[in-house]
Amino acid sequence: MTSYALLVAPAANRVYAQAAPRLTLAELAVLDATVGQGRLGPAEVVELAGVPYVAFDGDLTTDDLAHVANVSTALALFERQGELLRPVPLHRLDRFDDDLLTILKYQGKTNELFTRMLLNVTVQSSGAAGRALTERLRILDPLCGRGTTLNQALMYGWHAAGVDLDERDVEAYAAFLPTWLKRKRLKHTADTSRLRRDGRTLGRRFSAELAPDKESWAAGAAIRVTVDHADTTAVPDIFKAASFDAIVTDAPYGVQHGSRSGGALQRSPLDLLAMALPGWVRVLRPGGAVGIAVNNRTSPRADTLQVLADAGLQPLDSEPYRGFEHRVDQAIVRDVVVAVKGPAQEAGRG
Structure with a gap:
């Protein structure tokens, strides 16, 4: 079982930025209930070095990681190794400039x-x-x-x-x-x-x-x-x-x-x-x-x-x-x- 920390992308809209971590929890819950088939553990908002992340555990397949890469707020994904974070490449579907x-x-x-x-x-x-x-x-x-x-x-x-x-x-x-x-x-x-x-x-x-x-x-x-x-x-x-x-x-x-x-x-x-x-x-x-x-x-x-x-x-x-x-x-x-x-x-x- 691997522990992950997802860094939530900032939003220009202040109200949406405040809701983004909670909405990320909901999006990950649907992902887990559908294509993830229960391989993602329950997610929660945690603070690491003063920065909010969405944390979850899971035995994720390559396809699972590809779906996580496309989570709407995913700015970066890390494996948690003790107090250290190891970057996980995000292979997004994006075909064009944002x-x-x-x-x-x-x-x-x-x-x-x-x-x-x-x-x-x-x-x-x-x-x-x-x-x-x-x-x-x-x-x-x-x-x-x-x-x-x-x-x-x-x-x-x-x-x-x-x-x-x-x-x-x-x-x-x-x-x-x-x-x-x-x-x-x-x-x-x-x-x-x-x-x-x-x-x-x-x-x-x-x-x-x-x-x-x-x-x-x-x-x-x-x-x-x-x-x-x-x-x-x-x-x-x-x-x-x-x-x-x-x-x-x-x-x-x-x-x-x-x-x-x-x-x-x-x-x-x-x-x-x-x-x-x-x-x-x-x-x-x-x-x-x-x-x-x-x-x-x-x-x-x-x-x-x-x-x-x-x-x-x-x-x-x-x-x-x-x-x-x-x-x-x-x-x-x-x-x-x-x-x-x-x-x-x-x-x-x-």
Whole structure:
């Protein structure tokens, strides 16, 4: 049994920085309950030489260490040998420079560390967890805003698709990504076209293909990303059934997102989820997972889990999934809810 100490990355947001060690405990608990299969011991926050670390014991496999390397807050990992710390190399999935995630600053942007955690927890809870380190998964954010989730999926080398009703957000992403790729001198293509299905125009689509290096591009191993300007309830009209490994999104906290189903702009978080989820579930592969960030003040956890269950999903509400609640500001107490399509993993049953 080896003892480890994980150094938590600092966060620019002071409130999130205060919550980060506790959220790391929750993220490690889900990792242990899913892909770790109990090989990670219970984690705790400890102070070493005046610096907070997250400590845990475990008999970890090479894959376990690879998953730990991708923990959202992992700045460095050490083996504890008495009073000494021995660095453990972190072999991350990251394919691109981290400014793909950090360079954009705008009001309402989701903290990129939180987005990474939400994506990690969702994929680890899905049937695709065993392929996450070696294959290109396909991720959908059906309320994608300006693309933080999409960019995190790209960082991992995964294909990404987004849908958003706000044309300005879609245009902002369509302007940002090609500019970033050109500045990085990365091989890519990018264009915008009409989004049509069955003779109907649903909106507009930005699409791009990119690669982290020339060798990948030459080998035809490009990563694909699309962003559609459309209503989230149109997801089953836009994408093929059973085509995504995971769906990861921020539910509306009360004002950010909406749907024009029925002609009127609908912003009620639970009502929007109830309308949209059946379509989301249709495009999710069997064993796929849905991970949603919610504001407990407007979408209480129990009510959100019930909406997920009503859509035919199996909510995961065991102890490892109950440690993600944290304050964002006076109006937002954020939480993470996860559900799977088909039988849930035994470790995740509520």
